[in-house]
Amino acid sequence: MRKMIFTLLGVGALLGTSYAAQANSVLILEGYQAQAQMDDPAFREFSAERGQEFFSQNHTGGKPQTPSCTTCHTADPSGAGQTRAGKTIAPLAISKTPDRYSDFEKVEKWFRRNCTSVLGRTCSAREKGDFITFMKTR
């Protein structure tokens, strides 16, 4: 009986953290949604397709070493990437790295850095939202 309770508690804790991560990522997306609507009143919803295109295409304006997200993250978001220095990067796909988009500060840090490196500018809320929406489908 006690064992069962502990097992249930354990499962509950696991589910809890994963729910918390999901809840956070939902909050983060809602934030980007609100921002995107402020930027463009005609904006309706994020699109995984647009996110995929943004992720895989070659951009101009950034640093020559990093023309695309796929330079480091590889074309497959569910696989591990590698930084230019050689360190392994955990997969971007939520199915592989569930807590990927749950820490707003961290999410913003990497969009700030990587958008400068790849696009030479900051990313819009719509681009960020499309990106995360795409990663949720992977």
Add this chain to the structure above:
Amino acid sequence: MALIEQNKMPKEGAVIWDFPLRFFHWAMVGVVAIAALTGYLFEGWWLNIHVYAGYALLCLLLFRLVWGFMGSYYSRFHHFPLARGEVIAHIKSLLKGRSKEYVGHNPVGAWMIVILLSTLVLLVLSGLFVWGGQENSGPLASVASYGIGKASEEVHEVLAGLLMAAIAFHVGGVLVENFIFKHPLIKAMITGRKEGAIAQGQVRVAHSVLGIGLFVAIVCGVALWVNAAQGPRFIGAQNATYTQECGDCHLAYHPSMRTGDSWQKMLLSLENHYGEDASLTPKKRAEILAYLQENNATTFDTKVAHKIGRIETASLRMTDTRYWQKKHDDFKPATFTHAEIGSKVNCNACHQDAADGRFSESAIKLPKGVKK
């Protein structure tokens, strides 16, 4: 009473080299061979085996020094024929093509042992200082400075040459004695007995068992000392923000790898960090900056701090230092782009102790499929 009197009498065919002494001798042969091979012929990353041979030598030598006072008759230093008169007489007779047979060591042989043992003691000591000062490992890591380690390496190399010469003389002398003068020295060191020799004292089994017990105790003692004196893995103080923020895209390089000035320049240009934006929030950057002003190449006394960290480069890159390039010039450029390595700055792909700032030669392990 009568029995004891009888035992004190010189006895023919008795054991002259007790078992612990013979064990010491042949163990020494094996361990010195391993140490010499790994020291002279093999790559730096065989250093681990060399060091283990060194610890084994330390145990064997400590044992021999004690056994020189409490071993059986011919093992005791006190009974070595070292007096000047005896040595001169022995050399004179050798020059005339004769060699008087001694039951234990002959005078030249005895001096040879003294020279061999002292050289070996000094070799082990200097080796421990190199291991501690230069490689920041082992029981003397916290005691020996980098400078002492470096100086000890010179001493260690000279002593190793001396030892090789001494071994050549020792083996040459034994061969001459054995085959030209027909004194069965080699057989005596194997069986412990010398035919026809009238031996002083007596070797008791219990005494030999005591000798082996003593050796085991010394091994335990040395092992305890080596373990107890082991310093912390990470050299110096760590900072969680530094490790986290600077370890995102690459190894959080040990602070000893650049000077305070170089670190500062790097932190003030993170917006373009070797072709990437690695910018930090002002708060985090200030914290890391403070940490690196306190902890940098000038505050560490390690090999990497001296050889790479303190050498400033225009690019701020450590891979642009001459020492780095000299140390890696055996590798083709393609090696660094190997999937398991990725880039020149992924130190820990091969240096397993890179994060700790140690970079010991013994901790180099090439990933599978990577060749020199």
